[in-house]
Amino acid sequence: MTIKIAILGLGTVGQGVYETLLSHGQYISEKLGTDTELVGVLVNDSSKQRNLPNNIPITTNYHDILSKDVDVIIEATVGDHPAFEYLSQAIEKGIHVITANKAMFARYGKKLKEKATKNQVHIGYEATTASGTPILRTLKQLLQVNQIEKMEAILNGTSNYILTEMTMNHTSFEDALEQAQEKGYAEANPSNDVDGHDAFYKSMILSELVYGQQPNWEYVYREGIREISNDQIQHAAQRGQKIKHIATVEMRNGEVAASIQPMQINDEHPLYSVDGVNNGITVHTDILGTFTLTGPGAGKLPTASAVIEDLVYVFHKEVKLEKQFI
Amino acid sequence: MTIKIAILGLGTVGQGVYETLLSHGQYISEKLGTDTELVGVLVNDSSKQRNLPNNIPITTNYHDILSKDVDVIIEATVGDHPAFEYLSQAIEKGIHVITANKAMFARYGKKLKEKATKNQVHIGYEATTASGTPILRTLKQLLQVNQIEKMEAILNGTSNYILTEMTMNHTSFEDALEQAQEKGYAEANPSNDVDGHDAFYKSMILSELVYGQQPNWEYVYREGIREISNDQIQHAAQRGQKIKHIATVEMRNGEVAASIQPMQINDEHPLYSVDGVNNGITVHTDILGTFTLTGPGAGKLPTASAVIEDLVYVFHKEVKLEKQFI
16 A cells, blocks of 8 residues: 655645655655655646656646545645645545644644544644654653643744844844745744744644643733844843743643743753754643753754654554553 | 552652652542552561551562552662562563663663563553653654664763762862762762763663663773863863763664763753753654753652653553544
């Protein structure tokens, strides 16, 4: 049996997934224990120049994809719509879905998860949060035993890269942002990164995963990093502190509370040393205590690898069962 | 059905487990979905003064434990023997076992795991490595998809505490060790900590878990922290570096190689900021890239909590199955 894959969207993530499927094809097949076949790629503009083999069926019509025999759809489009409708239709057709679309998933994740359960398909979304760093899977694992009291996280690689450049090299905000864009870290619309929208969406996905609910979006304080000056950063440095853009999600007397804002933290804070494009999350649990997970938070390949990881999880259940006990 | 528990050994860990079972009894019962009952405690010296309720059946004879109706045995003794024989007999009787005995498990873990599989019981050993920090479980999770190329880890909380004190407060080695002992971090025999034996055993357990094999123990370079002077530490600090006691385990052309030694690392190393009694592990993987997990590495309660965590895992399989997909 060959696993038939379709990709929706060929932006940074979609392209990265496509390239990884090509470059790591054999490796992925080994992990899956079977071959994969890219049966369709949905794009907005089919006339756009792309270096794809001619035999890859590019289409601008989603129904061309659905009409095919597809096992899993990898959704890497931008925006809530029609991504949500696309995934809903796929799930209803019994197709597994994997998404990297955090804005859409923050809003419609719960609905899609319920739909997936109802239709007995898997929905992978590791790539929506912290890119290649397996935060979601690790939290899932922890939740089997621990209650999570509070999460503090650096969730946007671009903002953290910018703050790090401003701190280490006294770079201006504008120059640092430009660097991040050149390196391919920044979202298509940088406002998603520097105004905290991206971190906000990821926090909501974390909140949903950990607490089964999200705070009322209007009550979540969100502040980006545009207003932070090099002076402020240097003053903080003189006090041995760094300014980091930190998302906090916690359970407060039965209510989930969240905020996304720049914070001054000293070198005793576990996120102090999370620099550059890395992401990090500090989790306060009732049994295990406090621990921190850090890793790559942006970039074409880490994100693609999170998608591939989901792919392997979805199609390689036996391994999960066999290996779940230590 | 009540889960009947026996504890072997009432040292720091055994006592901690016992206290946690008492203090978190109801909480643990909720997690397990059933009550627990402590049916026996094995000690060396029954005349020793302990503040235990009289109704706890203390015994110096292991056969008193085995002759009981026991569901799980928590082994918290010191030394390879008779710990290995105790666990072997328990497993053969179909009793689940959980151990915090790293020296024994480094040497006999493979045998015990095979025996456990053969007898279809679970063997929990999260507590053997990095105390409350779920390194083993996280690695297991990762191994479902990733190949792990290299691990670098700070595995001994006491050594790290001593080095941190020497670095931050210019404390002498001797004074720092004394502090660690007062705080209850240090092993009964401090040589296990400061000469790298403890980190060595943990590395071997990691090697076994990740690579299914251990290097020949004679070929593992092991150096402790006794020889490190405050001067060396200050010189390193002047170059923006810290001296950390780091265990490295990696696959080199099909062979597992390991070393445990002090290393100078700069602030770009993910373990640079792992201070005090914390442990940390940096894992280099083929798909997810490099990420780092840090958390409490010593102390009565973190270790006890790792044991309790194993307890919940062993007796709460449904949750595992239900929650294993994101």
